[in-house]
Amino acid sequence: MSAWLALTKKEFRLGFPVFITALILYAGMMVGAYFLGKQINHEEAIMMTAFTIVIALHVLFLVFYLYYTLSSERKRLHLWLHTPMSIAELLLSKLFTGIVFMAITFIVSLSVAAMFFNQHFDFFNEQTIFNIMGLSTITVFNGAIWLAVTFVFFWSIFLTFSQRINDFFSFILTFILFLIIGWIYSLILSIGFVETITTWGPINVGDILVGFEFGYMDNAFEANTLSETSIFYIGHFIRDLIVTIIMFFAACWMIDRKVEV
Amino acid sequence: MADLFHSSKPIYEQIAELIKKQIIRGELHAGDKLPSVREMAIEVNVNPNTVQRTYRELESMEIARSKRGQGTFVTEDTEVLAAIREEMKAEILQNFTQQMYEMGYSKEEIKRGLADFLKERED
Amino acid sequence: MIKLTDVTKKYGTKTALEQVNLTLSKGKLIGLVGENGSGKSTTLKLIAGLNHPTNGEITVNGEKVTRKIASSVSYLSELDEYYRFFTVKDAIEFQASQFADFDMEKAYEIMKFMKLDPEKKLKHLSKGNRGRVKIVLTLGRNAPVVLMDEPFSGLDPMVRNSIVKGLISFVDLEKQLILITTHEVMEVENILDEIVAIKDGSIIAHDNVDDIRKENEQSIVDWMTEIYE
Numbered sequence: 001m002s003a004w005l006a007l008t009k010k011e012f013r014l015g016f017p018v019f020i021t022a023l024i025l026y027a028g029m030m031v032g033a034y035f036l037g038k039q040i041n042h043e044e045a046i047m048m049t050a051f052t053i054v055i056a057l058h059v060l061f062l063v064f065y066l067y068y069t070l071s072s073e074r075k076r077l078h079l080w081l082h083t084p085m086s087i088a089e090l091l092l093s094k095l096f097t098g099i100v101f102m103a104i105t106f107i108v109s110l111s112v113a114a115m116f117f118n119q120h121f122d123f124f125n126e127q128t129i130f131n132i133m134g135l136s137t138i139t140v141f142n143g144a145i146w147l148a149v150t151f152v153f154f155w156s157i158f159l160t161f162s163q164r165i166n167d168f169f170s171f172i173l174t175f176i177l178f179l180i181i182g183w184i185y186s187l188i189l190s191i192g193f194v195e196t197i198t199t200w201g202p203i204n205v206g207d208i209l210v211g212f213e214f215g216y217m218d219n220a221f222e223a224n225t226l227s228e229t230s231i232f233y234i235g236h237f238i239r240d241l242i243v244t245i246i247m248f249f250a251a252c253w254m255i256d257r258k259v260e261v
Numbered sequence: 262m263a264d265l266f267h268s269s270k271p272i273y274e275q276i277a278e279l280i281k282k283q284i285i286r287g288e289l290h291a292g293d294k295l296p297s298v299r300e301m302a303i304e305v306n307v308n309p310n311t312v313q314r315t316y317r318e319l320e321s322m323e324i325a326r327s328k329r330g331q332g333t334f335v336t337e338d339t340e341v342l343a344a345i346r347e348e349m350k351a352e353i354l355q356n357f358t359q360q361m362y363e364m365g366y367s368k369e370e371i372k373r374g375l376a377d378f379l380k381e382r383e384d
Numbered sequence: 385m386i387k388l389t390d391v392t393k394k395y396g397t398k399t400a401l402e403q404v405n406l407t408l409s410k411g412k413l414i415g416l417v418g419e420n421g422s423g424k425s426t427t428l429k430l431i432a433g434l435n436h437p438t439n440g441e442i443t444v445n446g447e448k449v450t451r452k453i454a455s456s457v458s459y460l461s462e463l464d465e466y467y468r469f470f471t472v473k474d475a476i477e478f479q480a481s482q483f484a485d486f487d488m489e490k491a492y493e494i495m496k497f498m499k500l501d502p503e504k505k506l507k508h509l510s511k512g513n514r515g516r517v518k519i520v521l522t523l524g525r526n527a528p529v530v531l532m533d534e535p536f537s538g539l540d541p542m543v544r545n546s547i548v549k550g551l552i553s554f555v556d557l558e559k560q561l562i563l564i565t566t567h568e569v570m571e572v573e574n575i576l577d578e579i580v581a582i583k584d585g586s587i588i589a590h591d592n593v594d595d596i597r598k599e600n601e602q603s604i605v606d607w608m609t610e611i612y613e
Contacts, residue, residue, distance in 0.1 A: 002481060003482055006478060007482065010478055013469055014467065014469070075465055076463070076465040076466065076467075078459070078461040078463060079461070079465070081434055081451060082454050082459050083454050083482055085482075164395075164396050256451060260429070260434065260435045260436065261429055261461075266574065268573070269602050270597055270601075271595075272574060272597070299553070307552070307574050308413050308552065308574070308575045308576065308577055309552065310412065311594065314594070
């Protein structure tokens with residue numbers, strides 16, 4: 001454990017430049033939006049857009065972070081891989097530090113946004129603001145982790161290809177594989193049987209906007225009448241979680257067995 | 262330091278020669294402790310295993326004796342030490358005379374030459 | 385200690401090692417020599433579990449080699465890549481945290497011997513000093529097997545000499561096996577026990593160096609010139 005903590009401390013230092021870059025980018029966007037809004041007298045609309053963009057950008061943070069830190073590790077695989085630790089531990093250390101960095105900028109952005117909403121809009125009650133914050137947190141982190149693991153999975157494939165062929169062709173091949181796997185995956189999801197077993201446990205987002213509705217099970221039949229987009233299914237979440245775990249361990253296996261220094 | 266040794270002769274033998282010369286010159290006396298294997302290795306820039314082999318070699322020639330837990334010592338047997346001294350002398354003389362004969366000098370010439378040389382040195 | 389049985393390594397269609405059989409025993413400083421591209425680095429990476437043999441088996445202490453053999457193998461790469469934001473001290477502490485057999489006291493001793501400043505960042509060090517740091521990190525471990533890939537390459541004679549001295553002073557030959565690759569045998573011939581010569585992916589000789597000198601009345605360099613013909 002202490003070895004992993006020391007490794008994680010190293011990861012914080014290695015990934016720090018990405019954190020700073022993201023922080024400057026977000027702050028710049030918000031400050032820029034603030035002054036632009038003042039200038040053209042549409043402060044609220046522009047700030048709202050800026051907050052939405054900044055919050056949404058967080059979904060991409062982990063991918064960018066992993067791209068940076070894994071690329072720098074690729075130059076010194078003989079160091080990164082020369083350890084009795086498992087690949088899962090190595091990757092989790094990177095994921096963990098990325099999530100911590102992301103959480104910091106996310107909390108800051110979200111707090112600034114919440115403060116702004118509170119001051120400028122009186123048609124949202126406090127509960128709704130908290131609900132929106134909670135919902136966006138889950139959505140953003142869920143999406144970010146899903147994308148991050150997908151990235152790690154394809155990065156391992158790319159690295160495996162690059163053992164034999166040059167980076168350009170490895171990238172092309174990986175990209176083609178990405179399209180094929182994505183297509184097959186969407187086909188599988190649209191099979192009636194798969195859809196039936198994964199589409200369960202709907203959460204009505206419309207309800208969330210006025211207050212959490214914990215009794216979603218009771219409302220399952222009513223939920224059907226609502227538009228598809230405003231409903232989350234716990235079944236889908238579990239499905240994505242399982243796929244994420246499979247991709248993560250597949251990536252670990254590839255790096256352990258197929259990647260050479 | 263790396264040039265201390267001839268590259269075509271085993272290093273363990275060369276270190277043994279070095280120690281024998283030190284004994285003859287009186288830099289090492291009967292019963293003196295030899296440097297530890299590691300000290301010696303660092304001093305002459307060779308692998309400790311090589312020094313180990315040198316010491317083993319010296320032991321088998323009864324020039325050195327290892328005492329358990331204390332190190333390796335020059336033998337206290339003065340007869341052996343005297344014998345090395347003689348042996349070394351004989352070896353040098355052998356080389357010298359052989360070269361002289363090869364060049365065609367006679368026994369008398371060698372004797373006279375050596376006597377004159379030594380006398381000149383004295384003055 | 386280290387055993388390679390019928391090991392073949394191919395990269396695509398290129399064969400790096402062909403049917404190599406090699407047994408190296410504990411307590412020795414062994415030089416793996418050969419020209420560039422002869423398979424030296426590959427052999428070391430295979431033993432370190434960082435490359436995987438196409439055929440054959442490798443064991444260290446009877447254990448089949450995988451990446452996890454890192455717990456008993458200390459590997460020094462020929463690459464000059466380390467985490468450059470680390471100070472010398474950070475690098476030592478990080479290494480200590482990653483390997484249970486790391487000996488902090490010994491590492492600091494080697495660091496002092498190499499005249500390195502613990503507070504200096506690696507990115508501000510000269511190439512020679514970065515080479516020295518690698519030695520500190522590698523020899524700081526009391527690992528049963530130490531693999532060093534070209535530890536002298538690109539370094540000036542002063543640094544080479546300090547590395548040679550460091551090797552003799554800090555290696556524990558009662559417990560460790562050191563395998564060094566080099567393409568210039570002159571650097572190390574005085575400190576080696578054994579020499580393994582490799583050519584085009586095959587082992588062409590494996591002998592005790594003093595035995596070579598004694599039996600052939602030749603220097604190692606001359607002997608090598610002869611066997612490589």
